[in-house]
Amino acid sequence: MSQSSVAVFSWPKINDIALSVADGSMTAVANVEKALSLIREYDNTYHAILSTCEELALEKAKKIDDMVASGEWNAEEYPLLGVPFIAKDNLLVKGTETTAASNMLKGFVAPYTATAVQRLENAGAICVGKANLDAFAHGGSTENSDFGVTKNPHDTGRVPGGSSGGSAAAMALGYTPFTLGTDTGGSIRQPASFCGVVGFKPTYGRVSRSGAVAMASSTDVIGPITSNTEDTALIMSVMSGKDELDSTTIDSDPNEFRNVSDKKSVTVGVVKELLSDAVAPEIREEVEAAAQAYRDNGHKVVEVSIPTIDVALATYYVLVPAELSSNLSRHDGQRYQYSADDTATLEESYEKSRTSGFGREAKRRIMLGTYVLSSGFYDAYYKKAQKARTKLISEFNKAFETCDVLLGPTTPSVAFKIGELTDDPIQMYAQDIMTVSVNLAGLPAISMPVVRNSSMPIGVQIIGQHKKDAQVLEVASLLEGRES
Ligand code: GLN
Numbered sequence: 450m451s452q453s454s455v456a457v458f459s460w461p462k463i464n465d466i467a468l469s470v471a472d473g474s475m476t477a478v479a480n481v482e483k484a485l486s487l488i489r490e491y492d493n494t495y496h497a498i499l500s501t502c503e504e505l506a507l508e509k510a511k512k513i514d515d516m517v518a519s520g521e522w523n524a525e526e527y528p529l530l531g532v533p534f535i536a537k538d539n540l541l542v543k544g545t546e547t548t549a550a551s552n553m554l555k556g557f558v559a560p561y562t563a564t565a566v567q568r569l570e571n572a573g574a575i576c577v578g579k580a581n582l583d584a585f586a587h588g589g590s591t592e593n594s595d596f597g598v599t600k601n602p603h604d605t606g607r608v609p610g611g612s613s614g615g616s617a618a619a620m621a622l623g624y625t626p627f628t629l630g631t632d633t634g635g636s637i638r639q640p641a642s643f644c645g646v647v648g649f650k651p652t653y654g655r656v657s658r659s660g661a662v663a664m665a666s667s668t669d670v671i672g673p674i675t676s677n678t679e680d681t682a683l684i685m686s687v688m689s690g691k692d693e694l695d696s697t698t699i700d701s702d703p704n705e706f707r708n709v710s711d712k713k714s715v716t717v718g719v720v721k722e723l724l725s726d727a728v729a730p731e732i733r734e735e736v737e738a739a740a741q742a743y744r745d746n747g748h749k750v751v752e753v754s755i756p757t758i759d760v761a762l763a764t765y766y767v768l769v770p771a772e773l774s775s776n777l778s779r780h781d782g783q784r785y786q787y788s789a790d791d792t793a794t795l796e797e798s799y800e801k802s803r804t805s806g807f808g809r810e811a812k813r814r815i816m817l818g819t820y821v822l823s824s825g826f827y828d829a830y831y832k833k834a835q836k837a838r839t840k841l842i843s844e845f846n847k848a849f850e851t852c853d854v855l856l857g858p859t860t861p862s863v864a865f866k867i868g869e870l871t872d873d874p875i876q877m878y879a880q881d882i883m884t885v886s887v888n889l890a891g892l893p894a895i896s897m898p899v900v901r902n903s904s905m906p907i908g909v910q911i912i913g914q915h916k917k918d919a920q921v922l923e924v925a926s927l928l929e930g931r932e933s
Pocket of ligand 1: 586587588589611612631632633634635636637664769881
């Protein structure tokens with residue numbers, strides 16, 4: 450699929466860029482300079498980027514070009530040679546500011562690099578900047594960023610989605626050949642859908658969380674945002690795998706992602722509960738069109754039911770605040786960046802730092818999380834939600850007894866207007882209805898873009914079985930290049 454029509458620059462496929470840098474027809478320095486100049490030229494309008502790391506990036510690029518010139522290197526070790534990228538600003542990149550878009554971390558310079566980013570850089574990729582997000586990744590519009598909202602490149606009056614809204618907008622604009630996001634409840638897939646790009650949420654544990662600012666540790670995962678599934682597969686092949694710094698990581702076969710063109714006949718299950726009345730008719734139509742495309746290509750399409758999806762949103766908004774309230778307790782005004790002035794006691798410093806450092810949404814979620822974990826309500830909320838999660842997982846497993854992958858929308862509507870939902874947190878949470886169940890079950894899923902003429906982009910979601918990430922990409926690739 451070609452890059453969406455709003456792109457200000459069209460990069461070649463990632464493998465072609467790496468080959469061109471290897472044969473000297475492109476240089477890493479020129480690629481980095483191009484990405485930085487696009488950001489300089491266009492980002493005043495979109496505000497997708499919070500910071501760039503020009504000096505560091507150029508230094509890394511120069512080293513790559515020198516290595517290529519020396520001839521003393523092995524191309525196989527550098528599948529991303531000289532490829533610039535942008536990381537969501539909740540991912541640590543040593544020596545660069547990492548804020549998670551919160552005043553709490555403003556000015557915080559990362560002391561080490563996230564494993565996922567490090568693996569990309571070891572393969573020759575170069576991080577050139579950090580993308581905007583909802584503070585601490587809480588949200589679905591980037592409106593919760595303490596540093597200003599990102600604009601949707603397809604309509605600057607609309608949100609780009611979130612929380613990886615900056616990463617999705619940057620990808621749609623073509624600042625770099627790929628960007629990184631994190632997905633705790635939909636934060637890669639939903640903005641990808643709103644911005645018309647490919648957003649992939651890997652199986653939980655497939656990519657190390659080490660060096661990602663923690664939101665909810667049992668569902669957080671890092672994943673790529675790209676313009677096509679081939680690039681996604683390449684990035685995944687580099688980023689995946691066991692990491693001793695994250696005990697929840699799983700073993701990956703590095704070759705798994707290299708064979709994604711192996712298109713066998715599959716059974717696609719259309720999830721009944723994901724096509725509820727909450728879904729806008731034009732989105733339902735696109736899901737039906739995708740199902741038809743599979744049928745036309747000789748695949749089987751069946752309807753499946755996962756009834757617990759109906760309570761997945763409520764389950765998510767108990768479990769995730771519970772986990773994040775615990776994770777955010779480390780931001781106490783002593784250990785990290787921000788600390789309130791003029792406090793007489795340690796107690797007062799904790800209190801003032803947390804009340805003035807966190808934004809409204811983080812505070813709302815901390816209160817919700819501590820409430821559901823409190824001894825009087827633990828059984829009624831937290832434990833019950835855990836039971837619902839287990840039930841949901843078993844229903845997914847049952848569905849996968851008859852289907853290879855599942856199909857549904859990514860979002861109930863197209864990108865909404867900036868400010869439209871900010872006064873109504875419940876309505877805002879309701880936007881996550883199509884994505885959160887996938888995180889609760891730890892499954893891989895992708896949002897594939899459908900861009901129709903001048904209207905806003907729509908995403909179609911394909912959900913796969915645990916650890917069958919490559920199959921998701923395989924099946925998703927069949928939707929590429931479709932006339933819509
Ligand atoms: N929108 C969801 C939320 O606010 C998802 C966030 C995420 O995936 N980081 O929790």
